[in-house]
Amino acid sequence: MDSDQDWTTLPNEMGQEGPKYIMVFCDGTGKDGENLSREESPTNVYSLYKFAEELPERVDVEGGPFGKVAYYVPGVGSRLHGTAGLLAKLHGMAA
Structure with missing residues (x-):
C-alpha cells in the first residue's frame, strides 16, 4: 500500500475483501x-x-458490501465420552 494513500479508502478499493x-x-x-x-x-x-x-x-449496506463468517462452538464436554466427558460436563456446570 502506498504510504501517501488516504486511510479512509474502502477496503475493496485497496484490493481487499472488505468488512x-x-x-x-x-x-x-x-x-x-x-x-x-x-x-x-x-x-x-x-x-x-x-x-x-x-x-x-455478501450484503450491500450503506458504505459498501459486507461479508459474513459464521462459526459454531459445541458446549463443554459434548465431544468427550466416558469419564472424561462426565468430568468436563460437571466442571462446566460448576463454573
Whole structure:
C-alpha cells in the first residue's frame, strides 16, 4: 500500500475483501447441535447458526458490501465420552 494513500479508502478499493460480520454461536455445557441422535432436536443455538449459514455471502449496506463468517462452538464436554466427558460436563456446570 502506498504510504501517501488516504486511510479512509474502502477496503475493496485497496484490493481487499472488505468488512465482515463475524458471528460466533456457542452452545451450552454438554450440548452439541451437530452430533444428534434421531430422537434429539437441534439446540436453539445450532438452529440460529444454520440460519446464519443460509444468509447471502455478501450484503450491500450503506458504505459498501459486507461479508459474513459464521462459526459454531459445541458446549463443554459434548465431544468427550466416558469419564472424561462426565468430568468436563460437571466442571462446566460448576463454573
